[in-house]
Amino acid sequence: MSIDFIVNGNQITIQARETTPLLDVLRNELDLKGARYGCGLEQCGSCMVLVDGEPVYACSREVGTVAGRRISTIEGLGGTHPLQQAFLEEQAGQCAYCLSGIIMSAKALLDSNQAPTRADIVAALDKHLCRCGAHPRILRAVEKAAAALREGATR
Amino acid sequence: MSDTLPLSIVNNRRLEKWLRFQPDRTLRLAVGKVELGQGNVTALAQIAADELDLDLDRITVLSGDTQDAPDEGQTTSSQSIEVSGRSVRLITAEFRARVLDRLAQRLNCSPGEITVEDGAFRRGDAPTGHDYWSFTAAEDFARDIEGNATPKPPSAYRVVGQPIPRRDLPAKITGAAFIHDMVRPDMLHARVLRQPGRGATLASLNEAAVRRAGGGAFRILRLGNFVAFVGPDETVVQSAAVAAPLHARWENVPHLTPDMQEAAWLVGQQSNDRLLYDETPPVATGTVVQASYSRPYIAHASMAPSCALAEFRNGRLEVWSHTQGVYPLRASLANVLGMQPDNITVRHAHGAGCYGHNGADDVAVDAAVIAREIPLHCIRVQWRREEEFGFEPLGSAMHVTVRAALDDGGKPLDWTTEIWSATHVQRPSTGGNMLTHEALPTPPPDPRPGDPPEAAGGGGTRNGLPLYDFPAKRIVHHLVLRPPVRTSALRGLGALPNVFALECFMDELAEQAGVDPVRYRLSLLSDLRARRLIENVAERCDWASRGPAGSGRGVGLGWARYKNKAAYAAVAVEVEVEQEVRVRRAWCAADAGLVINPDGARNQLEGGIVQAISMTLKEQMRLDAEGRTSLDWDAYPILRFSEVPEISTELVHAPDLPTLGMGECTFGPTAAAIGNAVAHALGTRIRDMPLTRERIAAALLA
Numbered sequence: 041m042s043i044d045f046i047v048n049g050n051q052i053t054i055q056a057r058e059t060t061p062l063l064d065v066l067r068n069e070l071d072l073k074g075a076r077y078g079c080g081l082e083q084c085g086s087c088m089v090l091v092d093g094e095p096v097y098a099c100s101r102e103v104g105t106v107a108g109r110r111i112s113t114i115e116g117l118g119g120t121h122p123l124q125q126a127f128l129e130e131q132a133g134q135c136a137y138c139l140s141g142i143i144m145s146a147k148a149l150l151d152s153n154q155a156p157t158r159a160d161i162v163a164a165l166d167k168h169l170c171r172c173g174a175h176p177r178i179l180r181a182v183e184k185a186a187a188a189l190r191e192g193a194t195r
Numbered sequence: 196m197s198d199t200l201p202l203s204i205v206n207n208r209r210l211e212k213w214l215r216f217q218p219d220r221t222l223r224l225a226v227g228k229v230e231l232g233q234g235n236v237t238a239l240a241q242i243a244a245d246e247l248d249l250d251l252d253r254i255t256v257l258s259g260d261t262q263d264a265p266d267e268g269q270t271t272s273s274q275s276i277e278v279s280g281r282s283v284r285l286i287t288a289e290f291r292a293r294v295l296d297r298l299a300q301r302l303n304c305s306p307g308e309i310t311v312e313d314g315a316f317r318r319g320d321a322p323t324g325h326d327y328w329s330f331t332a333a334e335d336f337a338r339d340i341e342g343n344a345t346p347k348p349p350s351a352y353r354v355v356g357q358p359i360p361r362r363d364l365p366a367k368i369t370g371a372a373f374i375h376d377m378v379r380p381d382m383l384h385a386r387v388l389r390q391p392g393r394g395a396t397l398a399s400l401n402e403a404a405v406r407r408a409g410g411g412a413f414r415i416l417r418l419g420n421f422v423a424f425v426g427p428d429e430t431v432v433q434s435a436a437v438a439a440p441l442h443a444r445w446e447n448v449p450h451l452t453p454d455m456q457e458a459a460w461l462v463g464q465q466s467n468d469r470l471l472y473d474e475t476p477p478v479a480t481g482t483v484v485q486a487s488y489s490r491p492y493i494a495h496a497s498m499a500p501s502c503a504l505a506e507f508r509n510g511r512l513e514v515w516s517h518t519q520g521v522y523p524l525r526a527s528l529a530n531v532l533g534m535q536p537d538n539i540t541v542r543h544a545h546g547a548g549c550y551g552h553n554g555a556d557d558v559a560v561d562a563a564v565i566a567r568e569i570p571l572h573c574i575r576v577q578w579r580r581e582e583e584f585g586f587e588p589l590g591s592a593m594h595v596t597v598r599a600a601l602d603d604g605g606k607p608l609d610w611t612t613e614i615w616s617a618t619h620v621q622r623p624s625t626g627g628n629m630l631t632h633e634a635l636p637t638p639p640p641d642p643r644p645g646d647p648p649e650a651a652g653g654g655g656t657r658n659g660l661p662l663y664d665f666p667a668k669r670i671v672h673h674l675v676l677r678p679p680v681r682t683s684a685l686r687g688l689g690a691l692p693n694v695f696a697l698e699c700f701m702d703e704l705a706e707q708a709g710v711d712p713v714r715y716r717l718s719l720l721s722d723l724r725a726r727r728l729i730e731n732v733a734e735r736c737d738w739a740s741r742g743p744a745g746s747g748r749g750v751g752l753g754w755a756r757y758k759n760k761a762a763y764a765a766v767a768v769e770v771e772v773e774q775e776v777r778v779r780r781a782w783c784a785a786d787a788g789l790v791i792n793p794d795g796a797r798n799q800l801e802g803g804i805v806q807a808i809s810m811t812l813k814e815q816m817r818l819d820a821e822g823r824t825s826l827d828w829d830a831y832p833i834l835r836f837s838e839v840p841e842i843s844t845e846l847v848h849a850p851d852l853p854t855l856g857m858g859e860c861t862f863g864p865t866a867a868a869i870g871n872a873v874a875h876a877l878g879t880r881i882r883d884m885p886l887t888r889e890r891i892a893a894a895l896l897a
Contacts, residue, residue, distance in 0.1 A: 064433075073375075077499075077500070078498055081827055081828070086499070114368065118369075138498050138547075162837050172806070
C-alpha cells in the first residue's frame with residue numbers, strides 16, 4: 041500500500057506492506073542508515089528515531105503506524121548539531137554503533153528540557169545500551185550540548 | 196638489528212606494502228591492524244606524522260586489506276601500538292633518513308642541515324624546492340625495510356602525546372559508516388538457519404511454512420546442514436529466518452546438562468595438564484591456606500549482530516568483513532572453499548566493538564559460501580540478535596584455586612595458582628573451526644584445543660602468575676578438552692578471572708595477617724612502577740579512611756600488569772551493597788610508558804572499567820539441555836547508564852619508556868577491586884562471579 045510521512049522535513053511516499061518495520065524502510069527504501077539494527081526487540085536502542093518528537097524503536101514500529109507523522113533521524117541533524125559537536129569534542133564513543141540512537145534520545149530530551157540534570161539525562165538514556173563503556177563521556181557530551189544550546193538561545 | 200625487528204616488519208619487509216606518497220601530496224599509510232573502536236588507526240597516523248614531519252591531515256590510513264595492506268595477523272592482545280606502532284615508527288624514520296641523505300648529497304651538505312616542514316625540505320631558513328613527493332620516483336619502494344634507522348627522541352614529538360580526535364568518529368554519528376550500511380550493486384540479503392551444534396543433522400525443513408512466513412520471493416539454499424534464505428528484500432528473508440527454526444527438525448543435537456553452565460563443572464573433566472614456572476613441589480609445611488574463585492561463560496555481546504558482504508565472479512572472491520584479521524580470514528575462507536588465497540580479497544569494514552573473536556569471521560564464511568553458489572551478486576548476511584548470542588564463541592568459564600604456604604608473619608613462602616579453563620583462542624589458525632564449515636557436506640575434523648604460548652601472554656594462564664616477591668610461585672593449568680560451548684578469545688582472555696582470584700586472595704591473606712591490604716601488598720612488591728600506581732590510587736580514594744568492614748559501603752583495590760609484560764593498572768572502587776552491588780566511584784591509575792594519544796588511552800581505561808564492572812556483577816551465559824538460553828539483552832543484561840559510576844583515570848607520565856599495550860589493562864584490576872570492595876562492604880566474601888543479588892543473599896545467610 042501507499043504510505044505518506046515526513047522524514048527529516050521531506051514529504052515521502054512509499055509503497056510498502058504496512059507491517060514492514062520502520063527501520064527496514066528507513067535503511068533499505070530511503071537509504072537512511074543512521075538508525076541501526078541491534079536486537080529487533082526494543083531492548084538496545086540502536087534503532088531509535090523520533091516520531092513527532094518522541095523516541096521510538098524503529099526496529100519494531102510498523103511503518104503503517106507512522107502515516108502522516110514526522111520522523112527524525114540522525115541524518116536530519118546535518119552533522120553540525122550541538123549534540124554531534126559535543127560528542128566529537130568529548131570523543132564520546134568507542135565503536136559508536138549505539139550513538140545515533142543515543143543522540144536521537146538526547147535530542148528529544150533537550151528539545152523539551154533545556155536544563156536537564158545529570159539524573160534527567162541518565163533517565164532519558166537508560167533504555168540505551170553501550171557495550172564499549174563510553175557512558176561517562178556520553179553523559180558529559182549531552183550536558184555540554186545542553187549548555188551550548190542554552191548559550192545559543194540567550195545569545 | 197634485524198633480530199629485534201617487530202614481527203610486523205619481519206612479515207612485510209617491502210616498503211611499498213606500507214608507504215605510498217600520492218600525487219595529491221598525501222601519504223597513504225597502509226597497516227594490518229584494524230579500527231575496532233579503540234582508536235588505533237588515528238594513533239598510528241600520529242606516529243607517522245611525527246617521524247616524517249608531515250601534517251596529520253596529509254596522512255590517510257588504509258587498514259586491513261589483503262590486496263593493499265601488510266599482513267599484521269590479528270588485531271588482538273593490545274598489540275596495535277606496541278607492535279604496529281613500533282613498526283610504523285621504524286619504517287617512517289628509515290624513509291625520512293634515506294630521502295634526506297639523498298637530498299644532502301645532491302645539495303652537497305650534511306643531512307643535519309636539512310629540516311622538514313609538512314613534508315617540504317628546507318636547508319637553514321631557505322626552501323630547497325624539494326619534498327617527499329619529489330623523491331618518490333627516485334626512491335625504490337620495492338626494496339626491503341632494514342629497520343635500523345634511529346627514530347626521533349620522545350622530546351621531539353609534537354603530534355605523539357596529543358589528544359588527537361578519532362578520525363572515524365564523525366561519519367559514525369552522522370549516518371552510514373559501518374559494514375551493515377554498505378550497499379553494493381546487485382545486492383541480495385541472506386539469513387542462515389544455524390546448525391544447533393556440531394554433528395547435528397537436519398532431518399526435515401518445512402519449506403512451505405518458511406516461505407509463507409517470509410511472505411515474498413526468496414531462494415532457499417541448502418548445502419548439507421547449512422541452510423540460507425536469500426533474496427532482494429531484507430524484511431522477507433529476516434521473517435523467513437525467524438520462523439525457520441520452528442519448522443526445522445534436527446537430529447543428533449548435542450545434549451547439555453544445566454551444571455555445565457558453571458565453572459565448577461570444569462574441575463575433574465578430561466584436560467591437558469601443565470606445571471609452569473617454579474617446578475619445585477609446593478611447600479606443604481606450616482600454614483597452608485587456599486581459596487577458589489570462578490567466572491562463568493560470558494559473551495562478547497557486541498551491539499551489532501555480525502555482518503559480512505561477499506561477491507564471487509570469474510573465479511575470484513571478494514569479501515568485506517569486520518574481522519580482527521583480514522589475512523587469517525582469507526586463509527580460513529581458502530580452506531573452507533578449497534580456493535587459492537590469491538583468488539580471495541578480504542577488506543576490512545567497520546563494525547561494532549567486538550572485544551575479541553565473536554561472530555565476525557563466521558558470518559564472512561556464511562556470505563562467501565552463499566556467494567559461490569549465487570555468483571555475480573553481492574551477498575549480504577547479517578546475523579540476528581539471538582544468533583549472535585547463540586553462536587558466537589564465548590569467553591571460557593574459569594575455576595581458579597589459589598594456594599599459599601605462609602611464614603610466621605603471614606606472608607607467602609610459596610604460591611600456586613591452579614586453573615581450570617577451556618581454550619581461550621579457538622580460531623582456525625589455532626585448531627578451531629569456522630561455524631559454517633561444520634554444517635557443510637564435508638565438515639572439518641573436530642577442533643584441536645590449544646591456547647596461546649606463555650611468551651604471548653598465555654590464554655587461561657594469562658596473569659595467573661603473581662608479580663609479588665614470593666620465593667616460589669607456579670601455575671598448574673588444566674586445559675579442559677571438551678567444554679559444552681565453543682570458546683575463544685574475549686578481551687583479556689584469562690586475565691580477568693585470574694587477577695580477580697590473585698588480588699582477592701591477597702586481601703584475604705592480608706586480613707588473616709591482620710595487616711592493611713595496601714600495606715600488605717607493598718611489603719611484597721619491589722616493582723616500582725606497580726608500587727607507584729597502588730600508592731596513587733590509594734591516596735585518591737582516601738584509602739586511609741575507608742572504615743571498618745561490614746557497613747554496607749566498601750572500598751577495594753586491585754592491580755595487575757597486563758600479560759605480566761604490558762601496561763600496568765591499579766583500580767580502586769567504592770561500592771554500596773544492599774540487595775545488589777552498586778559501584779559508586781572508580782579510581783584508576785595506569786602506566787603504559789609512552790602514550791601516543793592520551794585521550795584515546797583514557798577512553799580505553801574507562802571503557803575497560805565499565806565493561807569489567809558489567810561482567811563482574813551481571814554477566815553469565817546460561818545453558819539448558821538444548822544449549823544457550825541467554826539469547827537477548829533481557830536474558831543477558833549488561834551495565835546501564837544508571838549503573839555506571841563516576842570514573843577518574845590518571846595516566847602516569849612516562850614518555851621515555853617504551854609504549855605498553857593498554858587496551859585490556861583495567862579489566863582484571865576492576866574485577867578484583869569490586870571483589871574486595873564487596874567483601875569490605877559485607878564483611879564476608881563472594882568468590883564466584885557474577886556478584887548477583889542471589890549470591891549476596893546466600894553470602895549473608897551463610
